[in-house]
Amino acid sequence: SYLIERAQTIKYLGLIMDPHLKWEAHIKNIETKISCAAGILWKLKSQLPKSTKKTIYTALIESHLNYLTPIWGSASDSTLKALQVIQNRALRNVYCLDRLDNRVQMYQQQVDRFLPIRAIFYVNTASFIFNCLKGNYHNNFHFSFSIPRSPRARRFLNPQRSLSQYGSRRISSMGPKIFNDLPENIQNC
Secondary structure, eight states, X not given: OOOOOOOSOEEETTEEEOTTOOOHHHHHHHHHHHHHHHHHHHHHTTTSOHHHXXXXXXXIIIHHHHTTHHHHTTSOHHHHHHHHHHHHHHXXXXXXXXXXXXXXXXXXXXXXXXXXXXXXXXXXXXXXXXXXXXXXXXXXXXXXXXXXXXXXXXXXXXXXXXXXXXXXXXXXXXXXXXXXXXXXXXXXX
């Protein structure tokens, strides 16, 4: 007979899951990967043109930040903090910015189309919900709409109820809330 041991983490399709779905192991894994890429950008920051550094950033950093973000991006701010610091450092190296520059100004004015991690989560989650509603993705989600009280009232997706803090961070709970916050013209496009 074989004894099956309980694993603390398991990797499935590149996503590292833990028993409580806190995503700490997965985020640490991403931190390790993009930290190396950020180091490369630091070494090459004065030797390459900005367009080449942006390409390197997109390939080696942004690709990891975008992969399955609707699932792990709802992690707590304290869990995402170190990852956000590494992303900020990498973008400062791409754009040759001072390390003391304001982070909010950096994302609003200086780094073109690149978004911080929490914004990546919101954009990717809203896009995922939109594609699920349009039937572009095969999924097991069953979304229901609230019934408008008047013909001009907006329809809202009803989030799935949850009994715990972990449940409230699921995509089936957070996704409809994020989608409902979008302007109506974007929801209907």
